[in-house]
Amino acid sequence: MTLTIENLQEIAKTETDVLESYRYRINVCVAAGCLSCGSDAVKASLEEEIRRQGKEKACRVRAVGCLGLCAVGPLIDISPLNVAYQGVQPSDAPDIIGSLTGAPVSRLLLPTDHPFFSRQKKIVLENCGIVEPERIESYIAAGGYEALYQALRQMSPRQVIDDVTASGLRGRGGAGFPTGLKWTTVYKAQQADKYVVCNADEGDPGAFMDRSVLESDPHRVIEGMAIAGYAVGASRGYIYVRAEYPLAVERLRRAIKQAKQLGVLGENIFNTPFAFDIQLRLGAGAFVCGEETALIASIEGRLGRPRPRPPFPAEFGLWGCPTLINNVETIANIAPIVRRGGDWFAGIGTEKSKGTKVFALAGKINNTGLIEVPMGTPLREIVFDIGGGIPAGRRFKAVQTGGPSGGCVPAQFLDMPMDYESLKDVGAIMGSGGMIVMDDGACMVDVAKFFMEFCMSESCGKCVPCRVGTAQLFGILERITAGDAKIEDIDTLKELCDLVGAASLCGLGQTAPNPVKSTLRYFENEYMAHIRRHHCEAGVCAMGKAREDTA
Amino acid sequence: MPPATASPALSSPSPSPAAPDKRLRIIDRTMRLHGYASHALIETLHAVQEAFGYLDPDLMRYVAGRLKVPLSRVYAVATFYHFFTLKPPGEHTCVLCKGTACHIGGAAEILRQVEAMLGVHAGETTADKKISLMIARCLGSCGLAPAGVFDGTIVGNLTLDTVVNKLQEWRSHDADHRKSAGDCENRDRCP
Amino acid sequence: MTSNASIPPKPRTDVNPARIYTLRINGREDETILTVARQNGIDIPTLCHLDGLAERGACRLCIVEIQGSPKLYAACVTLVKQDMDVITDSPRIRDYRRKILELIFSERNHVCSVCVVNGNCELQNLAVKLGMTHVRYGYLNLTHAVDASHPRFSLDHNRCVLCLRCIRVCKDIEGAHTWDIAGRGIHARIISDLNQPWGESETCTGCGKCVQVCPTGALSEKGKSVAEMTKRPEFLPYLQMMRKEAEP
Numbered sequence: 004m005t006l007t008i009e010n011l012q013e014i015a016k017t018e019t020d021v022l023e024s025y026r027y028r029i030n031v032c033v034a035a036g037c038l039s040c041g042s043d044a045v046k047a048s049l050e051e052e053i054r055r056q057g058k059e060k061a062c063r064v065r066a067v068g069c070l071g072l073c074a075v076g077p078l079i080d081i082s083p084l085n086v087a088y089q090g091v092q093p094s095d096a097p098d099i100i101g102s103l104t105g106a107p108v109s110r111l112l113l114p115t116d117h118p119f120f121s122r123q124k125k126i127v128l129e130n131c132g133i134v135e136p137e138r139i140e141s142y143i144a145a146g147g148y149e150a151l152y153q154a155l156r157q158m159s160p161r162q163v164i165d166d167v168t169a170s171g172l173r174g175r176g177g178a179g180f181p182t183g184l185k186w187t188t189v190y191k192a193q194q195a196d197k198y199v200v201c202n203a204d205e206g207d208p209g210a211f212m213d214r215s216v217l218e219s220d221p222h223r224v225i226e227g228m229a230i231a232g233y234a235v236g237a238s239r240g241y242i243y244v245r246a247e248y249p250l251a252v253e254r255l256r257r258a259i260k261q262a263k264q265l266g267v268l269g270e271n272i273f274n275t276p277f278a279f280d281i282q283l284r285l286g287a288g289a290f291v292c293g294e295e296t297a298l299i300a301s302i303e304g305r306l307g308r309p310r311p312r313p314p315f316p317a318e319f320g321l322w323g324c325p326t327l328i329n330n331v332e333t334i335a336n337i338a339p340i341v342r343r344g345g346d347w348f349a350g351i352g353t354e355k356s357k358g359t360k361v362f363a364l365a366g367k368i369n370n371t372g373l374i375e376v377p378m379g380t381p382l383r384e385i386v387f388d389i390g391g392g393i394p395a396g397r398r399f400k401a402v403q404t405g406g407p408s409g410g411c412v413p414a415q416f417l418d419m420p421m422d423y424e425s426l427k428d429v430g431a432i433m434g435s436g437g438m439i440v441m442d443d444g445a446c447m448v449d450v451a452k453f454f455m456e457f458c459m460s461e462s463c464g465k466c467v468p469c470r471v472g473t474a475q476l477f478g479i480l481e482r483i484t485a486g487d488a489k490i491e492d493i494d495t496l497k498e499l500c501d502l503v504g505a506a507s508l509c510g511l512g513q514t515a516p517n518p519v520k521s522t523l524r525y526f527e528n529e530y531m532a533h534i535r536r537h538h539c540e541a542g543v544c545a546m547g548k549a550r551e552d553t554a
Numbered sequence: 555m556p557p558a559t560a561s562p563a564l565s566s567p568s569p570s571p572a573a574p575d576k577r578l579r580i581i582d583r584t585m586r587l588h589g590y591a592s593h594a595l596i597e598t599l600h601a602v603q604e605a606f607g608y609l610d611p612d613l614m615r616y617v618a619g620r621l622k623v624p625l626s627r628v629y630a631v632a633t634f635y636h637f638f639t640l641k642p643p644g645e646h647t648c649v650l651c652k653g654t655a656c657h658i659g660g661a662a663e664i665l666r667q668v669e670a671m672l673g674v675h676a677g678e679t680t681a682d683k684k685i686s687l688m689i690a691r692c693l694g695s696c697g698l699a700p701a702g703v704f705d706g707t708i709v710g711n712l713t714l715d716t717v718v719n720k721l722q723e724w725r726s727h728d729a730d731h732r733k734s735a736g737d738c739e740n741r742d743r744c745p
Numbered sequence: 746m747t748s749n750a751s752i753p754p755k756p757r758t759d760v761n762p763a764r765i766y767t768l769r770i771n772g773r774e775d776e777t778i779l780t781v782a783r784q785n786g787i788d789i790p791t792l793c794h795l796d797g798l799a800e801r802g803a804c805r806l807c808i809v810e811i812q813g814s815p816k817l818y819a820a821c822v823t824l825v826k827q828d829m830d831v832i833t834d835s836p837r838i839r840d841y842r843r844k845i846l847e848l849i850f851s852e853r854n855h856v857c858s859v860c861v862v863n864g865n866c867e868l869q870n871l872a873v874k875l876g877m878t879h880v881r882y883g884y885l886n887l888t889h890a891v892d893a894s895h896p897r898f899s900l901d902h903n904r905c906v907l908c909l910r911c912i913r914v915c916k917d918i919e920g921a922h923t924w925d926i927a928g929r930g931i932h933a934r935i936i937s938d939l940n941q942p943w944g945e946s947e948t949c950t951g952c953g954k955c956v957q958v959c960p961t962g963a964l965s966e967k968g969k970s971v972a973e974m975t976k977r978p979e980f981l982p983y984l985q986m987m988r989k990e991a992e993p
């Protein structure tokens with residue numbers, strides 16, 4: 004039996020009808036953030052309470068993905084009342100169920116006109132918190148797999164690629180490479196076997212955008228990959244996902260199984276000759292495996308050490324075949340682009356950075372969580388309106404973007420639009436979307452040292468500049484934060500940054516000096532205070548006198 | 555070519571008497587699923603670690619023989635990827651996140667204190683084999699920084715007190731219930 | 746020779762022109778910059794490269810500039826292209842190469858005066874050639890043990906530069922794959938089999954190829970005292986050729 008569009012529509016209709024037969028839908032976030040605050044227990048007690056009050060016919064509890072404001076979880080949201088609750092405990096269930104017909108439970112209320120919600124524009128996250136990640140029917144009811152149908156039945160591969168090119172979508176994995184161009188290269192490669200790989204290694208320590216998408220809306224990634232496979236001529240796909248994300252792995256496994264059962268993966272999809280299959284591969288705790296040649300080596304069961312490029316994976320990738328590698332968020336944008344057209348997407352964002360970007364807000368900010376805003380949204384709006392500003396009345400100091408490959412953006416650039424070019428101009432990068440907000444309690448030398456320690460321990464050790472250079476850089480930074488450095492060390496630091504950046508083999512080494520370079524650029528005075536006066540303004544580094552006192 | 559290895563004499567790596575054959579079968583299944591191809595090495599090592607808690611030399615030898623991967627390559631892969639561990643874990647595992655958000659949130663200080671309290675460095679197990687202390691590079695729960703994983707359960711907004719309490723609980727819980735095994739909250743790992 | 750190259754007459758003016766060697770490349774595109782340069786008598790320093798072994802591009806001493814690109818390229822792994830202008834030597838490249846070499850010396854422990862290959866060491870020769878006079882970086886001194894368990898050879902990790910020539914020759918030419926590399930980053934280290942002492946390795950045939958290709962005093966024959974050990978890696982291109990012939 005092959006799947007038809009009528010089947011899809013029927014599934015969607017049944018799902019919608021069933022949902023609408025319930026007067027209240029209680030959506031409980033079961034993504035990792037809320038789960039770790041016990042949202043599964045909340046869900047169970049809500050169900051129990053509904054049974055107890057005999058409201059099974061009127062209420063349905065749904066397990067949905069991340070609602071964004073993970074810091075105040077467990078979150079629930081009740082439609083169609085448009086009421087959201089935060090920090091819900093199992094003991095709150097009777098009040099919540101009891102209040103459905105009356106006034107909301109005010110002590111738990113989360114205002115839904117909060118700028119955190121109203122200033123966002125959701126494309127990638129449009130289904131997060133809406134669909135049930137463990138049920139394919141729920142995704143289909145939200146228009147899922149229609150884009151795949153459209154691509155397979157109404158468009159040629161060339162047309163799909165043209166749409167992606169017209170959208171202006173750029174890779175969300177860090178480098179911002181035009182996605183349409185990458186697809187074209189793989190499309191043009193003359194080889195029977197090709198692969199599509201979804202990079203879900205999310206190595207930036209402090210970023211969780213991809214995790215949320217995988218946990219909250221796994222089918223979107225599957226649909227995007229299948230469309231990519233059709234466009235470039237690949238029939239096999241791999242998702243390389245971190246082993247540190249067990250829930251994402253579990254949901255992906257389930258989603259792939261459901262997709263195969265339904266027939267949106269497998270042979271003759273939608274009655275066309277197109278066949279596509281997806282396998283999962285687990286990472287094993289190596290940041291460098293996010294680099295594409297290392298990622299390929301790792302899928303092949305080898306050591307995740309990068310190799311020189313060219314040849315690029317688009318020509319010589321997995322098992323030596325042309326391979327399309329895209330980030331999770333890049334792929335999550337594909338179905339909407341196909342459904343609504345490249346021009347629609349190109350109408351969002353700035354001239355050179357199209358669409359939206361998901362950011363993971365973390366660090367010293369009130370509303371930590373996941374947000375999605377149009378490219379070019381000013382940093383100030385993100386930090387102070389959506390993010391709710393800095394807690395405990397402290398002063399904003401900088402945000403770090405791009406993780407260990409990125410840099411910091413200090414306060415004087417708060418009005419800067421967040422897009423690829425502007426960030427590059429100030430010495431930071433877009434990266435994958437991790438945004439760590441720092442207040443005046445952060446020591447920038449310590450931050451630089453933190454990232455260098457990360458790069459040193461994640462260096463694969465293949466090439467000398469990165470293997471030894473990062474260790475030397477870390478040593479110097481350690482001396483500075485211990486108050487043992489000399490003024491000449493700053494020159495050595497700068498020279499080494501230049502060498503490691505220029506001579507390393509892969510992106511890890513080439514970008515490892517960035518956090519140091521960027522903190523030196525804006526906060527050299529802090530370095531100097533550590534060296535000259537043995538003084539750490541933020542009080543983070545225990546040095547000199549203070550060290551001896553505690554010893 | 556590595557020498558063909560006969561079925562290894564399995565020194566039971568954990569105090570658990572659970573039949574080693576059953577766990578071996580899980581590993582065999584993984585290899586079979588991938589047609590005993592050498593590229594299944596990482597997947598197979600995941601299976602080994604899941605079944606046994608760590609990578610035992612005899613098991614590495616076994617996998618090398620079955621997948622026809624050189625011994626030295628198996629060892630290289632097992633030590634390149636930090637997710638794999640070659641030493642048996644303690645009864646309980648405490649993973650503290652050392653990602654950026656958690657660092658900014660004060661994870662470094664918590665780690666320092668916990669190391670001092672347990673008398674081990676991150677990556678090590680206490681002498682009484684009770685607690686393994688690990689670090690992670692971001693658990694993806696940065697919104698709840700500082701975060702950690704206690705016997706498989708993610709806990710957010712950690713403070714030194716909450717961590718210390720949890721560790722104390724493990725220590726005393728086990729002292730009280732030494733005999734009533736099976737009652738442990740982490741039945742997967744705890745025999 | 747299918748490639749013709751010459752030192753072009755147009756020197757750059759922004760750097761000292763006397764030290765710049767530019768290679769203008771026309772011809773076959775399946776050869777590396779290093780091969781073409783050497784065919785034309787232009788020297789590029791190398792360490793991890795060895796004629797007869799698969800390339801690795803790891804030491805980065807062979808970095809060159811390609812006109813029109815801000816990036817640096819490892820000559821041993823970059824294929825030539827029609828009309829490519831390659832700068833094989835310039836003050837900037839020299840400076841980088843010297844610093845890379847200093848990083849290598851700073852990593853472990855090199856005391857030439859007591860070393861078996863003193864006077865016959867590729868690393869030492871590079872230091873002379875690149876005019877390295879001192880090491881500006883602090884010594885990391887990651888000291889390791891010496892493995893003298895093999896009846897005929899010994900391995901001194903302190904002299905190892907992780908060029909991985911030993912791994913490649915043992916795996917690709919001898920076919921034993923006794924060596925591999927454990928750990929990563931600054932803690933990476935050569936190991937045999939399951940991290941056993943070399944003498945207990947089940948796979949080593951004792952052929953000695955790894956010893957001959959090792960550029961430093963890390964791998965040596967037993968019984969040699971200071972400065973007595975010389976190496977003969979010249980057998981390699983021949984062996985590689987013969988192995989290829991033998992393939993079906």
Ligand SMILES: Cc1cc2nc3c(=O)[nH]c(=O)nc-3n(C[C@H](O)[C@H](O)[C@H](O)COP(=O)(O)O)c2cc1C
Nearest residue numbers: 174175176202205206293294295329330333510511
């Ligand atoms: C050291 C290093 C780590 C990387 N980590 C990731 C990662 O975790 N996730 C990711 O999507 N891309 C990562 N990248 C970028 C990928 O190599 C690659 O460019 C990207 O997956 C391409 O997808 P895109 O075009 O959709 O961005 C990393 C690159 C480097 C050099």
Ligand code: SF4
Nearest residue numbers: 463465466469509512
């Ligand atoms: S730059 Fe670092 S991570 Fe990349 S190949 Fe070199 S040593 Fe490995």
Ligand code: SF4
Nearest residue numbers: 855857860866961962
């Ligand atoms: S290996 Fe070479 S450089 Fe190192 S100590 Fe021996 S002679 Fe000196």
Ligand code: SF4
Nearest residue numbers: 915949950952953955
């Ligand atoms: S002596 Fe031969 S077989 Fe033994 S490790 Fe060296 S190259 Fe390999």
Ligand code: SF4
Nearest residue numbers: 905906908909911959
């Ligand atoms: S032992 Fe010798 S050949 Fe092997 S990596 Fe070390 S220096 Fe290179």
Ligand code: FES
Nearest residue numbers: 032036037070073
């Ligand atoms: S995990 Fe529940 S809101 Fe993000």
Ligand code: FES
Nearest residue numbers: 651653656693696
């Ligand atoms: S930084 Fe600790 S969970 Fe992400």
Ligand code: FES
Nearest residue numbers: 802804805807821
């Ligand atoms: S010789 Fe080219 S990188 Fe080592």
